[in-house]
Amino acid sequence: MSLIEVSELRRTFTVRRRVDGARRKQRTEVEAVRDLTFAIDAGEMVGYIGPNGAGKSTTVKMLTGILVPTSGRISVAGVDPSRHRTALARRIGVVFGQRTSLWWDLPLHDSFDLLHKIYRTDPARHRTNLAEFVELLDLGDLLDTPVRQLSLGQRMRGDIVAALLHDPEILYLDEPTIGLDVVSKGRLREFLRALNRDRGTTLMLTTHDLQDIEALCDRVIVIDHGTQVYDGTLAGLHEQGGSRRTVVVDLVDEAPPIEVAGAVTRRVEGPRQWLSFPADASAAPIVAALATSYDVADLSIQEPDIEEVIRQLYSRPPSEPSGRPSG
Amino acid sequence: MPLHVAVATRAFKRYSTYVGATLAGIFTNCVFGVILCFVYLEVWGANPDAGGYDASDAVTYVWLGQAMIMTVAVWGGGSPDDLAERIRSGDVVIDLYRPVGILGWYLSADLGRAAYHLLTRGLAPTVVGGLLFDLRYPADPLTWLVLLAAVPVAVTVSFGLRMLASLTAFWLLDDVGPRMLLGFAALFFSGLTVPLVILPGGLRELAMALPWATFLQVPADIWLGKRTGLEVVEGLAFMGGWAVVLLAACAWVLHRAERRVVVQGG
Amino acid sequence: MADAVVDYCRIASLWVRASMAYPASFWMMAVGSFLMTGLDFVAIWVLLRNVDDLGGFSLTEIGFLYGATGLGIAFADLCVGRVERLGQMIRTGRLDTMMTKPVPLLVQVCADEFAPRRFARVLQSSLVFVWAATYVDWTLPRALVAVEMVVSGSVIFFSLFVGLACVQFWTADSTEVANAFTYGGNQVTQFPMSVFPQEIVKALTFVLPIAFVNWYPALFILGRDDPFGLPEWLQLASPVAAALFLGAAALAWRVGVRHYRSTGS
Ligand SMILES: Nc1ncnc2c1ncn2[C@@H]1O[C@H](COP(=O)(O)OP(=O)(O)OP(=O)(O)O)[C@@H](O)[C@H]1O
Ligand SMILES: [Mg+2]
Numbered sequence: 001m002s003l004i005e006v007s008e009l010r011r012t013f014t015v016r017r018r019v020d021g022a023r024r025k026q027r028t029e030v031e032a033v034r035d036l037t038f039a040i041d042a043g044e045m046v047g048y049i050g051p052n053g054a055g056k057s058t059t060v061k062m063l064t065g066i067l068v069p070t071s072g073r074i075s076v077a078g079v080d081p082s083r084h085r086t087a088l089a090r091r092i093g094v095v096f097g098q099r100t101s102l103w104w105d106l107p108l109h110d111s112f113d114l115l116h117k118i119y120r121t122d123p124a125r126h127r128t129n130l131a132e133f134v135e136l137l138d139l140g141d142l143l144d145t146p147v148r149q150l151s152l153g154q155r156m157r158g159d160i161v162a163a164l165l166h167d168p169e170i171l172y173l174d175e176p177t178i179g180l181d182v183v184s185k186g187r188l189r190e191f192l193r194a195l196n197r198d199r200g201t202t203l204m205l206t207t208h209d210l211q212d213i214e215a216l217c218d219r220v221i222v223i224d225h226g227t228q229v230y231d232g233t234l235a236g237l238h239e240q241g242g243s244r245r246t247v248v249v250d251l252v253d254e255a256p257p258i259e260v261a262g263a264v265t266r267r268v269e270g271p272r273q274w275l276s277f278p279a280d281a282s283a284a285p286i287v288a289a290l291a292t293s294y295d296v297a298d299l300s301i302q303e304p305d306i307e308e309v310i311r312q313l314y315s316r317p318p319s320e321p322s323g324r325p326s327g
Numbered sequence: 328m329p330l331h332v333a334v335a336t337r338a339f340k341r342y343s344t345y346v347g348a349t350l351a352g353i354f355t356n357c358v359f360g361v362i363l364c365f366v367y368l369e370v371w372g373a374n375p376d377a378g379g380y381d382a383s384d385a386v387t388y389v390w391l392g393q394a395m396i397m398t399v400a401v402w403g404g405g406s407p408d409d410l411a412e413r414i415r416s417g418d419v420v421i422d423l424y425r426p427v428g429i430l431g432w433y434l435s436a437d438l439g440r441a442a443y444h445l446l447t448r449g450l451a452p453t454v455v456g457g458l459l460f461d462l463r464y465p466a467d468p469l470t471w472l473v474l475l476a477a478v479p480v481a482v483t484v485s486f487g488l489r490m491l492a493s494l495t496a497f498w499l500l501d502d503v504g505p506r507m508l509l510g511f512a513a514l515f516f517s518g519l520t521v522p523l524v525i526l527p528g529g530l531r532e533l534a535m536a537l538p539w540a541t542f543l544q545v546p547a548d549i550w551l552g553k554r555t556g557l558e559v560v561e562g563l564a565f566m567g568g569w570a571v572v573l574l575a576a577c578a579w580v581l582h583r584a585e586r587r588v589v590v591q592g593g
Numbered sequence: 594m595a596d597a598v599v600d601y602c603r604i605a606s607l608w609v610r611a612s613m614a615y616p617a618s619f620w621m622m623a624v625g626s627f628l629m630t631g632l633d634f635v636a637i638w639v640l641l642r643n644v645d646d647l648g649g650f651s652l653t654e655i656g657f658l659y660g661a662t663g664l665g666i667a668f669a670d671l672c673v674g675r676v677e678r679l680g681q682m683i684r685t686g687r688l689d690t691m692m693t694k695p696v697p698l699l700v701q702v703c704a705d706e707f708a709p710r711r712f713a714r715v716l717q718s719s720l721v722f723v724w725a726a727t728y729v730d731w732t733l734p735r736a737l738v739a740v741e742m743v744v745s746g747s748v749i750f751f752s753l754f755v756g757l758a759c760v761q762f763w764t765a766d767s768t769e770v771a772n773a774f775t776y777g778g779n780q781v782t783q784f785p786m787s788v789f790p791q792e793i794v795k796a797l798t799f800v801l802p803i804a805f806v807n808w809y810p811a812l813f814i815l816g817r818d819d820p821f822g823l824p825e826w827l828q829l830a831s832p833v834a835a836a837l838f839l840g841a842a843a844l845a846w847r848v849g850v851r852h853y854r855s856t857g858s
Pocket of ligand 2: 056057058174
């Protein structure tokens with residue numbers, strides 16, 4: 001049995017909105033999540049992506065027990081989150097990038113101290129954890145600062161420490177890198193990777209920054225309009241989108257478009273040429289063929305643009321789910 | 328000026344979207360009104376001319392009080408609360424750099440709110456009270472006009488007080504505290520719990536001179552015909568005087584706060 | 594349960610400590626709140642100055658009623674008054690983050706930003722209560738009923754605060770209805786029921802049993818006959834009313850939390 005199991009999960013919201021032209025507001029049902037089925041094993045790092053309003057946050061809220069599903073089944077660490085929310089809370093950590101779980105008016109230190117007490121973590125364990133995380137996330141100088149005086153990135157680091165002090169088995173991150181600069185993002189990714197490696201923490205992360213996914217996740221689940229459109233490896237996602245890699249060749253002299261088996265020449269600019277080939281095919285035979293038939297000065301391989309791939313997935317009609325069925 | 332009208336209109340509209348809250352509030356006002364009426368009827372039954380009021384005056388006073396609670400925001404609220412929130416969050420800097428004065432802006436918003444509350448939470452409980460109890464109404468159309476002029480002045484006085492409390496947010500950690508204290512003081516000294524006219528000698532003189540007397544006691548006395556002729560003018564002058572003094576105080580505090588913000592950088 | 598209380602105290606004491614960081618502001622609030630809440634009783638004293646009694650009850654007897662209901666709402670407000678802000682916590686998403694902590698949600702909601710100034714009301718009511726109690730002929734049964742009265746009264750107001758706050762899980766515009774019942778309930782019980790028409794008293798006994806906060810036990814303690822001639826066992830029934838209120842509030846909270854729909858962002 002997997003650590004997180006979700007089957008046929010559905011959540012609808014009844015909203016009252018003004019249907020255009022009508023004077024009165026009407027009740028309509030929004031299906032935020034529909035028929036979601038997946039399983040995540042302990043130690044996995046899963047990227048959960050989708051466009052705005054896809055239902056990512058709603059899913060995370062159901063997994064943490066905040067929202068009760070309309071129908072379907074969830075089991076996290078063997079229990080139903082909404083029924084055993086407080087008990088489960090000890091075993092999971094949650095970071096909502098858009099809000100803070102720290103106490104706004106209190107210094108970071110007090111927040112951490114209180115968390116220690118309400119989670120009833122072992123004092124020695126708390127101390128070592130705190131020391132380690134503060135060191136890794138470079139928060140040492142900020143412990144006495146009230147949370148509301150922290151910058152976004154500082155606060156986010158504080159929030160991540162807060163979510164981890166009690167050694168959770170699972171860490172849910174809902175847009176943890178939102179608003180962070182490139183350096184902070186890089187540090188955070190490094191930290192999360194180490195967390196997964198050293199402590200075996202299972203990570204589920206939603207984001208709009210695909211570099212987060214590329215840096216961290218072996219597995220991605222893509223959802224759009226509440227429906228799962230892909231579940232599999234990052235490499236698989238490329239295939240799915242029919243994506244292609246590119247060889248950029250610098251020849252010694254200008255030449256007519258190159259012809260090698262397995263690749264198509266897309267562009268020629270002076271001595272430089274661009275050849276594309278399916279992302280799942282090996283580059284080796286193409287490179288070998290090039291080297292034998294042409295005077296190659298330099299050569300590089302460009303990975304496919306994952307954003308392009310995702311865009312293709314999103315633009316498909318939501319009624320035809322694809323990807324490997326999970327479970 | 329058109330800007331201020333627009334601000335007031337927007338505030339009016341903003342409050343008018345909370346229909347549920349308005350209905351709930353009217354219900355609350357009615358509950359409190361009914362409770363107080365029975366208590367007052369008991370008091371005035373035993374002592375028919377306490378404070379120079381008769382039973383019918385007293386009951387009318389209760390419902391006028393319920394009508395004014397939200398209109399002058401006795402318990403606090405309205406645009407000064409928004410300002411306090413913005414001071415805490417730091418958004419006030421945006422307000423400070425707007426080309427229009429903060430005070431005028433927020434006063435307009437509060438007057439817009441008051442207009443809405445007068446039309447709903449002022450009017451409705453009075454109608455309910457009128458159905459349940461025997462109330463007294465002014466006969467002279469001039470009195471109605473005077474009252475119509477007095478209400479915005481009362482709101483302005485109340486605005487000045489609430490604003491001063493909100494502005495403490497620039498200096499204090501807990502700005503809810505001063506606002507709450509102000510609420511308690513207002514509740515008593517406005518005469519909402521007991522009419523100021525039945526307070527004992529010295530306390531009565533004091534209460535009648537404080538700004539809270541403009542919330543209910545002075546307008547109610549005009550309504551009930553306890554103030555006539557010159558006394559009406561006197562009453563209005565008293566209200567206007569407090570309005571000017573408090574607005575000036577707000578402007579001064581705001582000026583100091585502004586300098587502080589500029590120095591501290593928010 | 595014990596854990597919940599401990600957690601409550603921990604969270605609350607953190608906030609007390611935070612507010613103690615500004616001692617001037619703290620003391621100003623403490624003294625100010627105490628004086629201001631006292632004005633409430635001054636108002637009743639003023640009314641009584643104009644008449645010999647109110648509904649057949651003297652100032653000290655009314656002081657007893659006032660103190661009892663005051664203690665009830667003061668304790669409830671002290672412990673759970675913050676639940677009034679539930680709607681705001683929902684809007685800002687604060688409730689979401691609270692729900693991910695291993696402490697019962699209600700505890701977190703109520704202990705959040707715990708303000709020690711709320712002690713002022715407890716103190717003010719206690720003073721009036723103690724003053725009025727010196728005029729009572731105390732016997733052991735009366736003393737026991739007095740304890741039961743204060744506990745039941747607190748539980749009833751506690752339940753009113755919590756139960757009515759639950760409406761905010763459905764709609765944010767409802768805080769004022771809650772006020773009608775909490776502060777309105779407090780106000781109506783500050784006066785002897787004999788001031789009100791019989792229908793109202795019956796409604797406050799059998800429909801929304803707020804009269805059990807102080808009126809019925811006080812009749813017993815003060816040795817007074819029920820002016821409406823209602824059965825005497827009602828005078829000892831406050832714990833039953835309190836239990837009913839508590840049950841209803843607990844149910845409302847459970848249903849509310851399961852219905853909770855968070856916010857869209
Ligand atoms: N509390 C709510 N009430 C009504 N509708 C909601 C609520 N929460 C979410 N929704 C709706 O459900 C859908 C999914 O929202 P959700 O917040 O899960 O999206 P998301 O994938 O997290 O988007 P984003 O990338 O913008 O954060 C949206 O259409 C949203 O409007
Ligand atoms: Mg989201």
